[in-house]
Amino acid sequence: MPFYIGLDLGGTNIKGGVIDDRGKVKANDSVPTPSKEGPEAVIGAMVDLAHSVASQAGLDMAKIDGVGIGSPGPIDFENGVLASAPNIPEFNNVPLRDRIAKGTGRPTVLENDANAAALGEYWIGAGRDASIRHLITLTLGTGVGSGVVVDDQIIHGALGRGGEAGHMIVVPEGGRKCGCGQRGCLETYASASHTARRAEEAMEAGETSSLNQIREQRSVTAKDVFDAAKAGDTLANRLVNETAMYLGIACVNLSRLLDPQMIVLAGGMVQAGEFLIDRVREAFTSRSWAIMKDHVRIVGAALGNDAGIIGAAAVAWHDRT
Amino acid sequence: MPFYIGLDLGGTNIKGGVIDDRGKVKANDSVPTPSKEGPEAVIGAMVDLAHSVASQAGLDMAKIDGVGIGSPGPIDFENGVLASAPNIPEFNNVPLRDRIAKGTGRPTVLENDANAAALGEYWIGAGRDASIRHLITLTLGTGVGSGVVVDDQIIHGALGRGGEAGHMIVVPEGGRKCGCGQRGCLETYASASHTARRAEEAMEAGETSSLNQIREQRSVTAKDVFDAAKAGDTLANRLVNETAMYLGIACVNLSRLLDPQMIVLAGGMVQAGEFLIDRVREAFTSRSWAIMKDHVRIVGAALGNDAGIIGAAAVAWHDRT
Numbered sequence: 001m002p003f004y005i006g007l008d009l010g011g012t013n014i015k016g017g018v019i020d021d022r023g024k025v026k027a028n029d030s031v032p033t034p035s036k037e038g039p040e041a042v043i044g045a046m047v048d049l050a051h052s053v054a055s056q057a058g059l060d061m062a063k064i065d066g067v068g069i070g071s072p073g074p075i076d077f078e079n080g081v082l083a084s085a086p087n088i089p090e091f092n093n094v095p096l097r098d099r100i101a102k103g104t105g106r107p108t109v110l111e112n113d114a115n116a117a118a119l120g121e122y123w124i125g126a127g128r129d130a131s132i133r134h135l136i137t138l139t140l141g142t143g144v145g146s147g148v149v150v151d152d153q154i155i156h157g158a159l160g161r162g163g164e165a166g167h168m169i170v171v172p173e174g175g176r177k178c179g180c181g182q183r184g185c186l187e188t189y190a191s192a193s194h195t196a197r198r199a200e201e202a203m204e205a206g207e208t209s210s211l212n213q214i215r216e217q218r219s220v221t222a223k224d225v226f227d228a229a230k231a232g233d234t235l236a237n238r239l240v241n242e243t244a245m246y247l248g249i250a251c252v253n254l255s256r257l258l259d260p261q262m263i264v265l266a267g268g269m270v271q272a273g274e275f276l277i278d279r280v281r282e283a284f285t286s287r288s289w290a291i292m293k294d295h296v297r298i299v300g301a302a303l304g305n306d307a308g309i310i311g312a313a314a315v316a317w318h319d320r321t
Numbered sequence: 322m323p324f325y326i327g328l329d330l331g332g333t334n335i336k337g338g339v340i341d342d343r344g345k346v347k348a349n350d351s352v353p354t355p356s357k358e359g360p361e362a363v364i365g366a367m368v369d370l371a372h373s374v375a376s377q378a379g380l381d382m383a384k385i386d387g388v389g390i391g392s393p394g395p396i397d398f399e400n401g402v403l404a405s406a407p408n409i410p411e412f413n414n415v416p417l418r419d420r421i422a423k424g425t426g427r428p429t430v431l432e433n434d435a436n437a438a439a440l441g442e443y444w445i446g447a448g449r450d451a452s453i454r455h456l457i458t459l460t461l462g463t464g465v466g467s468g469v470v471v472d473d474q475i476i477h478g479a480l481g482r483g484g485e486a487g488h489m490i491v492v493p494e495g496g497r498k499c500g501c502g503q504r505g506c507l508e509t510y511a512s513a514s515h516t517a518r519r520a521e522e523a524m525e526a527g528e529t530s531s532l533n534q535i536r537e538q539r540s541v542t543a544k545d546v547f548d549a550a551k552a553g554d555t556l557a558n559r560l561v562n563e564t565a566m567y568l569g570i571a572c573v574n575l576s577r578l579l580d581p582q583m584i585v586l587a588g589g590m591v592q593a594g595e596f597l598i599d600r601v602r603e604a605f606t607s608r609s610w611a612i613m614k615d616h617v618r619i620v621g622a623a624l625g626n627d628a629g630i631i632g633a634a635a636v637a638w639h640d641r642t
Contacts, residue, residue, distance in 0.1 A: 074613060134479040148578065150476060157471075157580020158455040161613050168574040169608065172491055172566065181611030182573070245493065252503070253489040257469065257578065259478020287490065290502030292395060292482050 002065040006312030009071045011087025016049040017309030018057040023124030027057035035088045047103030067108040068315030070116030080110045111315040118147020120311030125302040126264045134260040140267035144187040170246045189246040192222035209235035248283025266301035323386040327633030330392045332408025337370040338630030339378040344445030348378035356409045368424030388429040389636030391437030401431045432636040439468025441632030446623040447585045455581040461588035465508040491567045510567040513543035530556035569604025587622035
């Protein structure tokens with residue numbers, strides 16, 4: 001049976017795991033990212049972690065079919081080079097693919113974490129069914145990450161800047177300011193952080209809400225907004241509906257352009273269950289197309305806590321198959 | 322030298338041509354579409370036209386490398402079947418690819434006309450440079466057609482319903498009603514017919530404009546709106562700027578998702594020159610991304626009157642290369 005190592009590089013931790021071809025996690029570990037010690041230390045930690053998880057899984061490294069890396073930051077895919085990593089200073093133009101390949105002796109592929117997440121769901125998550133060859137993930141976290149699989153291929157675009165559905169503009173004028181420099185990006189309505197911020201802003205502007213009690217003690221989170229919406233809070237429900245509306249429009253636009261079979265919503269706001277997803281489906285369906293019947297399935301992510309390492313391992317799997 | 326036959330099936334006429342591998346039109350003809358006589362008559366006319374243009378080009382049919390068909394309507398790409406054609410009654414589930422292949426004895430490919438237009442520009446039009454492998458066309462006509470080339474492949478999507486950028490929603494709430502059943506589609510702001518209609522509606526609502534003089538005599542056209550804008554008319558300029566804004570947002574969204582090298586604007590509203598394109602570029606640039614430098618080139622179509630047959634021939638070329 002093939003085994004893959006997934007390495008999920010984050011600003012705080014590096015997670016590593018060995019995954020078999022049916023998606024079973026055979027070993028799973030994590031080390032702090034030595035961000036301040038420079039690129040060589042980070043590379044060394046990643047190589048050590050790969051060897052460590054192989055050993056924990058009782059496997060000789062030679063038995064590993066490939067290593068996949070899920071990484072933040074812009075990537076030069078052709079050369080396997082990480083151009084920069086937002087939370088790891090000095091990590092500029094590091095030939096991460098070849099260095100990990102050298103350190104492990106195994107074929108290695110470098111992918112960004114949003115695309116790795118999409119490949120994880122595609123491999124053994126919500127889109128595991130072999131009939132699925134067109135799948136898009138939207139991960140609602142601090143930002144909105146996305147990964148686009150078209151006919152079994154990840155879309156990188158001409159210079160590797162594609163697959164950024166979170167920065168599609170959904171509000172043409174007077175939209176919220178996004179960290180990317182644009183206004184009205186999907187991310188500014190559908191990320192967890194912006195959802196919390198929209199609640200804070202509405203209360204600052206004088207709107208009443210049960211969330212005001214929380215706000216007196218600490219910052220409101222997206223989870224608070226969803227909990228309040230479920231409990232019937234008017235403001236929270238308006239915000240959740242607005243988030244669902246923009247996600248529904250994003251699903252329409254992705255369907256018109258790429259006609260996927262499945263759109264997978266991931267991230268903490270979705271883990272709460274079908275609450276948000278139901279409203280997104282409704283927003284999608286209520287706008288839907290008279291010309292041809294829509295067939296896309298809008299579903300929640302199937303992978304949970306291990307999504308990072310499974311996604312990274314999926315990068316290796318996808319490259320080897 | 323390879324030669325290709327392009328057949329451009331329209332509701333009124335069938336156009337046919339023989340194109341060589343450098344894009345030279347060796348023969349070019351057209352016959353009325355016998356729409357009312359049923360599918361067999363239409364197929365017969367297409368086969369006859371193919372033989373006729375080959376003969377006009379002085380070529381034996383055996384010298385033709387392939388036949389490409391550009392056709393309206395939803396297509397079953399796998400089976401080469403035209404599901405329906407809006408302006409040709411009774412044309413339902415016609416195995417057009419195989420029937421034309423049989424009638425000509427040459428390999429035949431069926432593609433929709435918007436995708437054929439994209440392949441034409443990709444082959445020997447604005448995107449002819451071999452370094453271009455990611456190109457999107459937006460054709461601004463009665464509707465807004467689009468064709469999406471990603472890494473040398475046309476995007477059809479899971480069930481052949483992709484590549485419909487004209488039906489991406491750019492106005493989330495209260496947008497214009499589109500023929501497709503949605504509201505706020507790009508098409509309702511950027512097609513020639515909707516541009517004319519928006520002018521009519523504004524004048525009906527009491528806005529003053531030099532276009533009112535035309536309106537007393539006949540229906541206003543998109544060309545009238547652009548002519549008036551160039552002459553300084555305030556309403557016409559507002560409408561052109563609005564059209565450019567939504568096209569600019571569409572270019573942003575296409576770039577975020579697919580990172581193309583080139584977006585080609587085609588159709589009558591663009592043939593007028595750089596007037597609209599300049600404003601679209603400005604709308605794009607003014608929204609643009611701080612995270613990575615944008616590189617996409619927004620340009621006008623290079624193919625003129627023969628775009629239909631060249632696009633259809635490009636379908637055959639793309640399939641044979």
